[in-house]
Amino acid sequence: MRVLVEPLIVSLVSFLLALIIVIVDAVVNNYGEVKITVNKKKTMTVKGGAPLLFTLASQGIFIPSACGGRGSCGVCKVKVLSDVGPYLPTEFAYISKEQMKENVRLSCQVKVKKDIEIEIPEELLYAKKFQAVVEKINNVTYDIKELTLKLIEPKTIDFKAGQYIQLSIPPYGKINEVTQRAYSISSPPSENERIQLLIRLVPGGAATTYVHNYMKEGEKVQFTGPFGEFYVRETDAVMICVAGGSGMAPLRSIIIDLYQKNVEREIWYFFGARAMKDLFYVDFFMELEKKRKNFHFIPALSSPDPQDRWNGEIGLITDVLDKYLKGRIDQSKPKEGYLCGSPGMINACVQVMKNNGISEEKIYFDKFA
Known part of the structure; x- marks a missing residue:
């Protein structure tokens, strides 16, 4: 009889504890309906308790988040104009001291517990x-x-x-x-x-x-x-473009778009890869180089295989970029940098560009960490 009673008691206690947890959670975390005001002109009533990122998405306002709201990319920043509590440890790595002064927060880490007022770039509303x-x-x-x-x-x-x-x-x-x-x-x-x-x-x-x-x-x-803010600025500056791997994507879109619109800006496109098996779209860009006198395509391999029989540039893309900026690209012309790749590659290219007189304010990229 004891063998049967003890499991029943354990099950009953477990059930009661689970029930208490559910009740406490419902009471403590029941924030009811709260209001979110966006850019001082749009107010919505939502159910409280969820992170701001997902609450906004449920209302058709999509804040970019490269990691999907896991708090590991730092992309989903919004300016919070009302008190939502102190910064969380998960935010410190992504929010600078200057941004903290402006109440910039990670929307995936801020829970909507009461009425809140935020400010976001206008284009995100669309x-x-x-x-x-x-x-x-x-x-x-x-x-x-x-x-x-x-x-x-x-x-x-x-x-x-x-x-x-x-x-x-x-x-x-x-x-x-x-x-x-x-x-x-x-x-x-x-x-x-x-x-x-x-x-x-x-x-x-x-x-x-x-x-x-x-x-x-x-x-x-x-x-x-x-x-994203990675798009071409409408100037006459020489475009210094650098990519590696799938970082090819936005630069391909940009270059095709410019030539479809007959924009004849000078463009130098550096594409870094390890070996020939990592190169792609090469024929397309080389053919474009033949048709457009202001377009220059420079693929570079850091570690070509012997069977590649590679006759092009060899070395890290940063070294190739530095060589061209110092010796083959007109130093007297204003320049802008457009980068897409890993954070490490971007940081290294930014430094090379700065060392060669391109101001950091003229270097554009979306860094997907």
Whole structure:
């Protein structure tokens, strides 16, 4: 009899503890309805308790977040004009002292517990959620896929060349929740019924593993956007563009867009790779170089394989960039930098550009950490 009673008592106690936790959570975390005021002109009533990032998304306002709201990218910044409590330890790595003075917060780390007033860039009010179908998947290298998404609803997208979207990846395998990741658009804005993305396989990456191993043509997907400040400034400055790997995407969009619009700016495009197997779109850009006298394409390999028989530039892309800035590009002309790649590559290129007289305010990039 004792053998039967003891498990029943344990089960009853566990049930009562679970019930108490549920009740306490409902009472303590029941914030009821709260109001969010955006840019002093739009107010919405929402259910309190969730992070600001997801609460805004439920109301059709999409704040960019390269990590999908996990607090590991620092992208989802908003200016909070009301008191929402002290900064969390998770925010310190991404918010500078100057930003703290302006009450900039990570929207994924701020919970909506009471009425709140925020300020966001005006263009974010026009970002949308899109339904699309995977029209084509191409392998451009052994670890980079070119993904073509045909829009279903809305049927077209308006964006600036260089901007990015956030792709939603459904649960699969051991991944039991939707994953969101940021990817730059590689196609030009003129092709507004579809977009192309370049997605490199990251070992262990939830989103890239799905795209490379699970995604099929004909599959329906969702994404939000467009986002980003990485677009061409309308000046006459020489454009110094540097990319590596899938960082090719926004620069391809930018360069195609400029020439479709017959903008004849001087452009130097440096593309870094390890070996020839990591290069792609080379024929396209070399053909463009023949047609456009102001366009210069410089691919460089850091460690070419013997069988590559490579006759082009060899070395780190930063060293090649430095050589050209010092000796082959007119130093008297104003210049702007456009970069896309890993944070390490971007930081190194920024330093090279600054050392060669390009001010940091004239160097543009979206850093996906």
